[in-house]
Amino acid sequence: xxxxxxxxxxxxxxxxxxxxxxxxxxxxxxxxxxxxxxxxxxxxxxxxxxxxxxxxxxxxxxxxxxxxxxxxxxxxxxxxxxxxxxxxxxxxxxxxxxxxxxxxxxxxxxxxxxxxxxxxxxxxxxxxxxxxxxxxxxxxxxxxxxxxxxxxxxxxxxxxxxxxxxxxxxxxxxxxxxxxxxxxxxxxxxxxxxxxxxxxxxxxxxxxxxxxxxxxxxxxxxxxxxxxxxxxxxxxxxxxxxxxxxxxxxxxxxxxxxxxxxxxxxxxxxxxxxxxxxxxxxxxxxxxxxxxxxxxxxxxxxxxxxxxxxxxxxxxxxxxxxxxxxxxxxxxxxxxxxx
Amino acid sequence: xxxxxxxxxxxxxxxxxxxxxxxxxxxxxxxxxxxxxxxxxxxxxxxxxxxxxxxxxxxxxxxxxxxxxxxxxxxxxxxxxxxxxxxxxxxxxxxxxxxxxxxxxxxxxxxxxxxxxxxxxxxxxxxxxxxxxxxxxxxxxxxxxxxxxxxxxxxxxxxxxxxxxxxxxxxxxxxxxxxxxxxxxxxxxxxxxxxxxxxxxxxxxxxxxxxxxxxxxxxxxxxxxxxxxxxxxxxxxxxxxxxxxxxxxxxxxxxxxxxxxxxxxxxxxxxxxxxxxxxxxxxxxxxxxxxxxxxxxxxxxxxxxxxxxxxxxxxxxxxxxxxxxxxxxxxxxxxxxxxxxxxxxxxxxxxxxxxx
Numbered sequence: 001x002x003x004x005x006x007x008x009x010x011x012x013x014x015x016x017x018x019x020x021x022x023x024x025x026x027x028x029x030x031x032x033x034x035x036x037x038x039x040x041x042x043x044x045x046x047x048x049x050x051x052x053x054x055x056x057x058x059x060x061x062x063x064x065x066x067x068x069x070x071x072x073x074x075x076x077x078x079x080x081x082x083x084x085x086x087x088x089x090x091x092x093x094x095x096x097x098x099x100x101x102x103x104x105x106x107x108x109x110x111x112x113x114x115x116x117x118x119x120x121x122x123x124x125x126x127x128x129x130x131x132x133x134x135x136x137x138x139x140x141x142x143x144x145x146x147x148x149x150x151x152x153x154x155x156x157x158x159x160x161x162x163x164x165x166x167x168x169x170x171x172x173x174x175x176x177x178x179x180x181x182x183x184x185x186x187x188x189x190x191x192x193x194x195x196x197x198x199x200x201x202x203x204x205x206x207x208x209x210x211x212x213x214x215x216x217x218x219x220x221x222x223x224x225x226x227x228x229x230x231x232x233x234x235x236x237x238x239x240x241x242x243x244x245x246x247x248x249x250x251x252x253x254x255x256x257x258x259x260x261x262x263x264x265x266x267x268x269x270x271x272x273x274x275x276x277x278x279x280x281x282x283x284x285x286x287x288x289x290x291x292x293x294x295x296x297x298x299x300x301x302x303x304x305x306x307x308x309x310x311x312x313x314x315x316x317x318x319x320x321x322x323x324x325x326x327x328x329x330x331x332x333x334x335x336x337x338x339x
Numbered sequence: 340x341x342x343x344x345x346x347x348x349x350x351x352x353x354x355x356x357x358x359x360x361x362x363x364x365x366x367x368x369x370x371x372x373x374x375x376x377x378x379x380x381x382x383x384x385x386x387x388x389x390x391x392x393x394x395x396x397x398x399x400x401x402x403x404x405x406x407x408x409x410x411x412x413x414x415x416x417x418x419x420x421x422x423x424x425x426x427x428x429x430x431x432x433x434x435x436x437x438x439x440x441x442x443x444x445x446x447x448x449x450x451x452x453x454x455x456x457x458x459x460x461x462x463x464x465x466x467x468x469x470x471x472x473x474x475x476x477x478x479x480x481x482x483x484x485x486x487x488x489x490x491x492x493x494x495x496x497x498x499x500x501x502x503x504x505x506x507x508x509x510x511x512x513x514x515x516x517x518x519x520x521x522x523x524x525x526x527x528x529x530x531x532x533x534x535x536x537x538x539x540x541x542x543x544x545x546x547x548x549x550x551x552x553x554x555x556x557x558x559x560x561x562x563x564x565x566x567x568x569x570x571x572x573x574x575x576x577x578x579x580x581x582x583x584x585x586x587x588x589x590x591x592x593x594x595x596x597x598x599x600x601x602x603x604x605x606x607x608x609x610x611x612x613x614x615x616x617x618x619x620x621x622x623x624x625x626x627x628x629x630x631x632x633x634x635x636x637x638x639x640x641x642x643x644x645x646x647x648x649x650x651x652x653x654x655x656x657x658x659x660x661x662x663x664x665x666x667x668x669x670x671x672x673x674x675x676x677x678x679x680x681x682x683x684x685x686x687x688x689x690x691x692x693x694x695x
Contacts, residue, residue, distance in 0.1 A: 035669060059666040064673070068618040071669075073610060074415050078663040081408045095513040099611035102516075119515075164511040164616050 026056040026295040028288055029079040031072055031089040035062035038260055039280050040090065042338035043114065046281030047088065050288040056295075058288065059084070066205070067164075069093040076100045079109065086110035086291030088128075088284065094119040094167055110294040112301065114283045116168050117309060126290065126301040127309035128283045132171035132257070133178075135276035136229075138316040138325065139255035140179020142274045143227055145322035146253065151181065154227045157218040158201045159211060159239055160190055161231045169231055172257050176229045199225055204235040211238025219246065230256045233263025233275060240271045259317060261337040267317055268330045274318035277328075280338055282312045377690050380635045380643050383683070384650035387633075391654060395661035403664055406538035413544045416656035418443070418606050420547045422623055423630035423648040424554055425598035428591050430631055431558070432571040433640025434483060434490030436592075438475070438497040439599050440623015444615065445501050446472045446603030448509045451613035454523045455514060461523035469600045475501065476596015477589065484588035502620055509615035516611035529608030543605040550598065551649045558645060567591060572641030629676060630655060633683045637691075654679065 030047045032040035044060050051058035059082070061075035069092050077100070079087050086109050091097045094116060101111050101123050113124040121127055144151045158176075161169030173190040182195045191201045199222045202214035211230060218225055219242065228243075230236035236256040243249045249271075256263060259277025266272045290301040304311040316325060317333035376382055396404035403409075422439045429436040446468040453464035475497065482493040519527055529543035558564035566587045569577035578584050607613055619626075634651030636643025655676055662672045 057666070059663070060668075061663060062669055063618070064669075065618055065621065067616045069610065069614060069616075070418075070618050074659065075663065077411055077415065078660060081405075081411055082402055082664055093513060093614050093616060095515045096610055096612040096614040096617075099516040162616075163506065164513075 026292060027082065027084045028056055028058050028291040029075065029082075029084045029087045029089075030058060030060045030284065030287075031075045031079075031087060032060070032062045033066050033068070033090050033092045034064075035060070037066075039115075039258070039338065043090070043280045043284040046284035047288050050285035054288065054292045056085075056288070056292055063092055067092050067162075069096045072097055073100045076104050080104055080107045084109060085295035086112065088112050088114050088287040088291070089124075090115045091118055098123045110291055110300070112287045112290060113309075114287055115278075115280065116166070119167060121308055126303070128287050128290075128301075128312055129309050130278035130283075130314050131307065131309075131311050132168050133175035135257045135278060135314045136172040136175020136177075137179035138175075138276050138314065138327075139229070139257065139274055140176040140181075142179075142316060142318065142322050142325045142327070143176075143229075143253055143255050144180045145325055146273065146320065147227070150226075154180075154197050155222055155225045156180070156182075156198050157215065157225045157228045157239075158190065158198060159204045159214045159218075159228060159230045159235050160201055161206050162203050165190065172231060173229065176255070180227075204231060204238065206232050207234045208238035208241070211235035212242045213238075215239035215242035219243075223248075226252050228252055228254045230254060230272075232256060232258045233260055233266060233272065236263070236272050236275075237266060240266075259315075259333060259337055261334070264317055264330060264333045264337045267319070267333065273320065274316055274327070275333075277315045277317050277333055277336065279312050279314075279336070286310070286312065373690060376686075381647040381650060383686060384634045384647050384654060387679075388650050388654050388657065391657045391661070395657065395664075399661065399664050403661060406536055408660065408664075410538040410540060410544070412653065412656040412660050413547075414539070414541055414609065415660065416652045417541070417543045417547045417609060418602055418619060419623070419626045419630055419655070420649055420652040421550060421598060421602040421605055422619075422627040423634070423652045424547075424550050424645060425595040425602070426624075426627040426631050427634075427636055427643070427645045427648040428554070428567065428595050428598075429490065430571075430628075430636055430638060431567050431640060431643065432588060432591050433574075433638075434588075434591075435494065435628065435638070436479065436490065436595055437494040437624045438479065438501055439595070439602075439627055441498050441501040441505065441620040442472060442475055442596060442599040443602040443606060443623060444617050444620035445475075445505045445508075446600040447607050447613050447617070448505055448615050450526055450603065450607065451514045451519075451523075452509060452512075454526065455518065461525045464523075465526060465604065468603060469597060472600025472603070473593050473597040476593045476599070479596065480589040480592025483592065484585045498624065505615050505620060509613075511615055513615070514613040519607070519611060519613070526604070526607050526613075527611060529605050530611055531608075541608065543608045546601070546605065547649075550601070551645055555645045563587070563590065568641050570640075626655070627652075629680060633676075633679050635683060635687060637687060638684075651683075 047058055063071040072092055087104055104111050111124045113127040115129050117127045118124050160173055170190050174184045174187050177184045185192045200218040202217050204210035204214045228239050230239055233256045236254050240249055243252050253273045256272050256275045263275055267275055293299050303309055316327040318327050319330045321327045425439055426436055449471055450464045450468035453459045453467055454461045479493055479497055482488045483490050532539045532541040566582045569582050570584050570587045574584050630652035631648045633654055634647030636647055658675055659672050
């Protein structure tokens, strides 16, 4: 038994001198939080299509559960060992992943954060993302404009993502409150506001089950809630169910962010009042293009003017446009939706 | 030797030098294989491990079969490897510990926050973290051996308690690598590495191997180790034979808790950060049990070798790395590991049937 083990180790060590990577073409890695969420599925499709078009190979990795930092670290290590040219990553833990990203950049890989900026944002070579603050601001403004004078006495439920306050959740939350006209205090944290209109901050994990429970908890605090901010559309659908259970689904304004196809359909059906649509497919395909460019001549991607990332755009989807807030129709939103 | 104890002399006088022994009646190739596997419980996982390395080596060539990649696998399994060592101890006593991963994460948070929030020297925080691990282990042990709550229930509860404490105590703050590097380098000690050729061995990997070797020695060659096996095999018989079952169980759970805390230290070294939402807290228990089971250790207690658990962890690591490098959908990895678990236990049953 010992001999076998030593033998294996010996072979391993002796082969160490040889070249690390095989001679092969440009390759890129896509690392997402999970591979079950339609948002990431769409991202993968966008990346795969672009990679095929450009003739580079693409490997996709994902964590087993949301928040799985360990699996993402292992994936980055694999990409380095595999000799990839660049990595596109949607980080599960934006701060904890940084040492691994540094390692990849030291090894000469281009690292682009997709959708979720790292903490700090300049830990990656570039960030291709939705302006989540703007996404929140759009629905905040729309909700305030739609309510008119009642906005001053609104009762707001904030259905957030997770207690660990991932940046994406904080940006959307604080954007919404800013758009609605609430003083957000520290813009890097949700939950520290003292505006009496905010009834509750609950977390949803971004799914239906969590959305429903969170809404029920908020209604227990104050059954008169009339504006509901939700981190994403599945959470909004869950909140709607909780409201429907007490017969209040028609007199509460629900707003959300994402723009997934089921979500846009929910806007059409009146479940959600308005949603800010983002474009994951574009993030991924632009990311693959940037890696191909970098592999060819070392060019680094540039940021959108005035921002510290490349903004892939966001549109407000609603069939009840409000004055002073630019929006697209549900029909157009359906054409451009994902998932 | 007194006269009353020299009952074997009769046989010796007759020239029969062999005393009570199991007869090996089985013949043929299969019988020999079964016997060999029964005597060396870590052999099956070792064969699978070597085969897997060879297969992926052929499939992926130098990218996989290089010292850099193979030692990278060791780095990737170091946390699960240490947790599996802890899990093995409990499973050998016919118990199970669902709190291992969560306890490791809580210990990382304690080590980190005592340094940064309370301003203690990092070395002292480290010590407090290790003691805390042992303390939680002692609580588990007391509940199992004195209060007689089944290990599964005890640790199911403790798992939730520890997870919740982690979130409450940490206030969900991630301590970042830059903070740790500047102010608490000793917490990152196990992340340092020695490089030989292209092979990189982090101190965490070396510590994992030392733990496995030390436990293997203790289990095989000390009275304590034999008591652990005896308690796992049949606690009543062990009691009648003069083994202090309570003390043995307590020592096993305390040691398990301590090793979990060490796993926490290894974790800080590997990720250079302290994250209360680390997924080890949620899936570390399942990962360690998977390694133990693939390693051929019987969940019914009293049988198996700690090397098996180490090989089990390595097998999972090799499959994950190999399939990732090949660009396979991660779900294939989980599917394969599922099949390995069932295969390993099936094989275990076959070996037991033969030896019964």
